[in-house]
Amino acid sequence: MRKRPxxxxxxxxxxGIVCVREQLPAWGVLAVLLLVYTTPWKERGMRKVLFAAGxxxxxxxxxxxxQRQIDFRQQYLQKLTDGxxxxxxxxxxxxxxxxxxxxxxxxDCTVEAESQTLPCNDVIAYVxxxxxxxxxxxxxxxxxxxxxxxxxEGMFDARQFYQSQKIDFGIWVTKISRVYxxxxxxxxxxxxxxxxxxxxxxxxxxxxxxLSAMLLGEKGALDAxxxxxxxxxxxxxxxxxxxxxxxxxxxxxxxLLRKRLHTRYVTAVLATTVFLISYAVLSGxxxxxxxxxxMCLIYLFADVTGYAYDMLNALGIxxxxxxxxxxxxxxxxGFVFSVMAVIAIGVGANVLLEWEHSWKRRxxxxxxxxxxxxxxxxxxxxxxSFAIQLFTIPLVAxxxxxIPVYAMLINLFVLxxxxxxxxxxxxxxxxxxxxxxxxxVLFAPCGWMLDSYRFLCEVSLKIPGAQRITGKPAHIRxxxxxxxxxxxxxxxxxxxxxxxxxxxxxxTADLCVSxxxxxxxxxxxxCFIAFLLLFLLFPQKKSFEIDFLDVGQGDxxxxxxxxxxxxxxxxxxxxxxxxxxxxxxxxxxxxxxxEISYWFVSHTDTDxxxxxKEVLVSGYRVEYLVFAKAVEKEAKTKELAELARSxxxxxxxxxxxxxxxxxxxxxxxxxxxxxxxxxxVNDLCLVLQxxxxxxxxLFGGDISTDVEEQLSRREKWDKVLIFKADHHGSRxxxxxxxxxxxxxxxxxASAGKDNRYGHPSPDAVQRIxxxxxxxxxxxxxxRIRVRVIENKLVCETYVK
Numbered sequence: 001m002r003k004r005p006x007x008x009x010x011x012x013x014x015x016g017i018v019c020v021r022e023q024l025p026a027w028g029v030l031a032v033l034l035l036v037y038t039t040p041w042k043e044r045g046m047r048k049v050l051f052a053a054g055x056x057x058x059x060x061x062x063x064x065x066x067q068r069q070i071d072f073r074q075q076y077l078q079k080l081t082d083g084x085x086x087x088x089x090x091x092x093x094x095x096x097x098x099x100x101x102x103x104x105x106x107x108d109c110t111v112e113a114e115s116q117t118l119p120c121n122d123v124i125a126y127v128x129x130x131x132x133x134x135x136x137x138x139x140x141x142x143x144x145x146x147x148x149x150x151x152x153e154g155m156f157d158a159r160q161f162y163q164s165q166k167i168d169f170g171i172w173v174t175k176i177s178r179v180y181x182x183x184x185x186x187x188x189x190x191x192x193x194x195x196x197x198x199x200x201x202x203x204x205x206x207x208x209x210x211l212s213a214m215l216l217g218e219k220g221a222l223d224a225x226x227x228x229x230x231x232x233x234x235x236x237x238x239x240x241x242x243x244x245x246x247x248x249x250x251x252x253x254x255x256l257l258r259k260r261l262h263t264r265y266v267t268a269v270l271a272t273t274v275f276l277i278s279y280a281v282l283s284g285x286x287x288x289x290x291x292x293x294x295m296c297l298i299y300l301f302a303d304v305t306g307y308a309y310d311m312l313n314a315l316g317i318x319x320x321x322x323x324x325x326x327x328x329x330x331x332x333x334g335f336v337f338s339v340m341a342v343i344a345i346g347v348g349a350n351v352l353l354e355w356e357h358s359w360k361r362r363x364x365x366x367x368x369x370x371x372x373x374x375x376x377x378x379x380x381x382x383x384x385s386f387a388i389q390l391f392t393i394p395l396v397a398x399x400x401x402x403i404p405v406y407a408m409l410i411n412l413f414v415l416x417x418x419x420x421x422x423x424x425x426x427x428x429x430x431x432x433x434x435x436x437x438x439x440x441v442l443f444a445p446c447g448w449m450l451d452s453y454r455f456l457c458e459v460s461l462k463i464p465g466a467q468r469i470t471g472k473p474a475h476i477r478x479x480x481x482x483x484x485x486x487x488x489x490x491x492x493x494x495x496x497x498x499x500x501x502x503x504x505x506x507x508t509a510d511l512c513v514s515x516x517x518x519x520x521x522x523x524x525x526x527c528f529i530a531f532l533l534l535f536l537l538f539p540q541k542k543s544f545e546i547d548f549l550d551v552g553q554g555d556x557x558x559x560x561x562x563x564x565x566x567x568x569x570x571x572x573x574x575x576x577x578x579x580x581x582x583x584x585x586x587x588x589x590x591x592x593x594x595e596i597s598y599w600f601v602s603h604t605d606t607d608x609x610x611x612x613k614e615v616l617v618s619g620y621r622v623e624y625l626v627f628a629k630a631v632e633k634e635a636k637t638k639e640l641a642e643l644a645r646s647x648x649x650x651x652x653x654x655x656x657x658x659x660x661x662x663x664x665x666x667x668x669x670x671x672x673x674x675x676x677x678x679x680x681v682n683d684l685c686l687v688l689q690x691x692x693x694x695x696x697x698l699f700g701g702d703i704s705t706d707v708e709e710q711l712s713r714r715e716k717w718d719k720v721l722i723f724k725a726d727h728h729g730s731r732x733x734x735x736x737x738x739x740x741x742x743x744x745x746x747x748x749a750s751a752g753k754d755n756r757y758g759h760p761s762p763d764a765v766q767r768i769x770x771x772x773x774x775x776x777x778x779x780x781x782x783r784i785r786v787r788v789i790e791n792k793l794v795c796e797t798y799v800k
Contacts, residue, residue: 005054006316012055013320016062017327020070066327073168076111076118080169084144087112088171090123091137091181094284095130095191097220102130105167106138124162124170132176134191135184139177145170151550151782151799153472154401154586164332165287190282194218200432201425205443207450211425213239217283226454231400232467233457234407235414241283242338244415246292248422250276254300265304272300287322287329288338294318295342311346315339333399340391348387351489351496353380358499359518378412385411390485390529394478394536397470401589403537405468406460413456421449470537471592481536488528495521539592542566545787546690546697546722549587550778550798552576553752553759554607556584557699557724558591562692563663568599569688569699572610575752580614587783588620595621598660598667599649602685602701603628604636613643622649628686629655629674654686665692671703671711682727683707689720695788697722698742700733708738717741721793722786725749725768729760729777739771746795747773748784 019025080086090106097103104125111120125140132138146169150157162168194216201211208223219227222239230236238244253275257268276293283289295314302309319339322329329335356379389408396403404410424446432439460466473481542564549556554573560566573579588596599622602608616622625644631637632653641651654660654669661667671687678684685701698720700708708726712735720742726733729749747768751759760777768775774795776784781797788794 004310004313004316006313006320008316009054009058010316010319010323012058013062013323014330016059016064017066017323017330019059020063020066021327021330062323062327065324069327073121073163076113076120077168079113079116079118080111080144080146082144082146084113085141086144086171087139087141087177088123088125089137089139090125092132092134093122094134094187095132097130101126101128104132104138121166121168124167125173126170127173127176132179133183134187135181137180139179140171140173141175141177142171142173145172149799151778152583152587153783153798154588154590155583156586160331164328164330164335166326166328187281190278194282196433197429200429200436200439201443203436204428204432204440205447207447210239210450211443211446214241214245215283215422215425215429217241217286217289229454229457229461232404233410233460234396234404235410235453235457237337238414238418240288240334241286241292242288243292243295243342244418245422246276246279246289246296248419249279249426250293250296251299252423269300269304273297287332287335290322291315291318291335291338291342294321311342315342315346333395337392337395340395341388344388344391345384348391348485348489349384351493352383352387355492355496355499356380356383358496361499381412381415382408385415393533394473394481397473397537398478401472401586401592402467402469404460405465406463410456410460414453417449417452421446468537469589469592469594471539472590473536474540477536481532484528484532484535488525488532491528492525539594543787544692544695545785547587548724548748548750548776548778548784548786549583550782551579551583551611551750553728553755553757554579554610555602555701555724555728555750556611557750558587558593559690559697560593561662561665563665565597565662565665566593566595567662567667568596570600570602570608570701571612571615572606572608573752574607574610575755578614580611581618584611585615585618585620595623597623597662598626599624600626600667600686600688600699601628601640602687602699603631603681604634604640605681605702608701609640613640616643616647616649619647622647624650624652626652626654626660626686628669628672628684629653630672630676630684631681632674634681665690667691670714671707680704687711695722695793696720697724697786698744699724700726702727702730702733704733705735708733708735712737712741714741719743721745723747723773725760725764727759728755728757729764729768730757731761731763734764734767736767736771739767739773743771744768744773745793746786747775748786748795749775749777751777751779753779 088106088109088111090109093105093107095102095104104127106123106125109120109123110117111123112118125138125142126145147159147162149159198212198216198218198221201207201215202221205211208226209219209221210223210226212218213222219239227236227239230239250272254268254272257263257271258265263271276296280289280293295311295318298314298317299309301307322335360376385408393403424442428439428442428446431442542560544562545558545560547558549558551571552573552575554576555570556572556579557569558566559569571580571584573583576583599612601612622644625641627637627641644651652660655674656669656671657673658669659666668689668691669686670689672678672684676684682702683704683706685703685707687701687703687707688699690697690699696718700711703726721744723742723744723746725747728751749760749765751757765775776795776797778784780799782799783797785796785798786793787796
């Protein structure tokens with residue numbers, strides 16, 4: 001690593017950024033250790049100056065740049081509120097049509113707020129139609145739309161996603177008061193070319209938008225089902241413009257110009273540079289594209305000037321440039337994945353291949369030239385894919401909470417044919433622009449390849465254990481994993497160097513011994529990697545907790561017993577679309593919950609079961625679905641029960657007096673009896689009391705005061721520590737009589753912001769607080785978690 005100064009400088013700069021972002025001095029300690037590792041006192045000349053002064057200097061620069069960007073952002077964000085009327089000026093960088101509106105991505109912006117005009121980062125302007133062009137400067141009036149933060153574990157955090165790209169807020173445009181400047185002809189020409197290419201693809205092949213996403217970065221037409229299929233199978237990386245595309249197209253053009261057309265170095269380099277920059281702009285100029293184009297340009301510079309190209313040094317230069325411009329990129333998963341994939345190839349794959357080649361040279365009695373066969377090339381491909389998987393698997397688990405187990409095997413085929421797929425697509429677009437029928441002929445093999453992709457993905461996902469829910473690994477686990485991976489690679493490298501010393505061996509007996517040693521080393525290294533993966537991905541021991549999820553206007557409650565049994569109560573919403581897909585399932589996966597043993601349904605109103613239906617359809621494992629016996633013959637109950645059975649879930653019915661037990665925990669049904677009748681379905685809600693040790697928790701669904709009065713007449717009530725406010729905190733529930741009986745310590749209401757019912761009602765909240773209970777609501781706190789820490793009941797909110 002000491003031979004790669006730019007990589008070292010980039011690492012120190014990165015550590016400085018993280019030190020400020022996380023506000024942890026431990027990152028400064030790592031920076032000092034890295035400086036000690038480089039041993040500047042042993043260097044001479046410029047390298048001594050570079051290591052002794054440059055490394056700590058880059059660390060400080062990283063800290064200063066991060067703090068400067070944070071202060072700049074806060075300067076104007078603290079003056080802006082959601083829905084605020086403002087004036088804004090900005091230059092259109094790119095235009096992206098959406099289903100309901102058009103996005104103008106504005107740069108070089110200034111915002112006028114509180115009688116002040118302040119410069120700001122990039123902004124998204126939402127307009128009804130695209131009547132302007134890239135390069136024009138707009139003066140607009142509109143209302144601020146701040147990006148929403150995640151309110152549950154696993155939920156998509158729009159604020160972090162956009163702010164990591166230096167896009168700080170959106171604005172709904174009500175008036176464009178003035179337009180300056182002429183359209184950028186270069187960008188407009190590229191956009192027209194992109195539109196023509198997209199039209200050729202669309203009229204030539206039914207590909208569900210895959211080829212447009214792969215070649216043009218146009219994901220608006222990408223079928224959601226295909227995107228999900230690729231993600232679950234582990235091949236979604238082919239949909240992103242990255243190093244794979246840049247190396248194929250850019251370096252393919254360069255080699256064509258140099259080796260086939262025999263053009264001069266300078267001409268080939270300039271032509272390739274113009275092509276790469278134009279392609280980056282045309283495809284959206286994403287961060288991974290910028291990284292790939294930057295490294296490719298460094299390669300071209302090294303080739304034309306006669307310098308040796310080093311992948312990791314080139315990566316260091318590009319990372320320095322990108323992080324200097326935007327230090328928030330460390331929170332952007334696309335950037336982190338892109339960088340880690342390059343490190344995997346430059347470090348992991350090179351070490352594994354060196355180990356493999358060292359054994360081959362030893363078996364070939366020291367011959368430097370290794371004989372390559374078809375099988376040896378496939379083996380090398382497996383090693384490269386294996387290295388990428390090893391380096392990125394913590395990132396996959398951290399970002400998606402599950403890993404595709406067979407992704408490495410599928411990618412062997414996918415990567416083997418992707419070059420041909422992209423090549424045929426490019427050729428088909430070029431020919432199709434001139435003569436569409438001829439282009440359609442070239443797109444025919446592309447359709448076959450995409451069909452094979454889909455077939456492989458679908459087959460792999462049907463194999464048992466195709467996806468493993470891992471949960472979100474703790475930072476400390478990821479740190480120890482990468483440290484262990486470093487030790488593994490050092491051991492592999494040491495074995496390779498040892499083999500080099502014995503490569504001249506020609507005795508048959510020694511060759512037999514060497515084969516046995518190779519197998520033994522392979523077994524030892526495989527066991528070590530298996531241990532690392534188990535350490536990283538093995539779920540943590542579960543303990544008691546209750547999580548009241550923020551599902552908007554609805555209910556969704558996760559409960560884990562002290563013995564690790566997972567239960568869920570309700571799961572639906574009337575104001576959050578696809579709440580099961582985007583809130584409930586991501587939460588469960590982030591927690592590492594691979595199945596729910598008992599899912600209780602208080603009643604079948606939409607705000608209690610809409611998400612549950614999505615969970616069942618998704619194939620997520622639910623062992624038992626539990627209804628009230630009193631509503632067994634209701635049409636909605638029958639429909640939901642049939643849906644559950646069709647997906648392998650057993651159905652149970654409870655009535656007052658029934659109990660579901662799990663080790664030391666019990667879930668008792670207090671109401672209704674099977675014979676109970678009511679005009680309002682809310683008054684037949686399943687009322688449950690959870691018991692474990694001294695802990696009591698009461699869940700009453702949407703019952704009214706009439707049912708609460710019946711419950712309050714029970715002969716004996718143990719003190720209830722946790723109470724889920726009935727009917728989302730309605731004024732027509734949470735009666736004083738019941739509150740006096742149960743005497744809760746913590747009460748939680750689940751409701752949606754600005755809901756039309758006025759939940760939770762101020763009257764109900766007052767009664768709850770007068771009973772001596774602490775009150776929490778998902779509107780303000782997001783997910784509300786109750787657990788026991790050091791024998792004390794602790795309530796935590798997700799939104800601070």
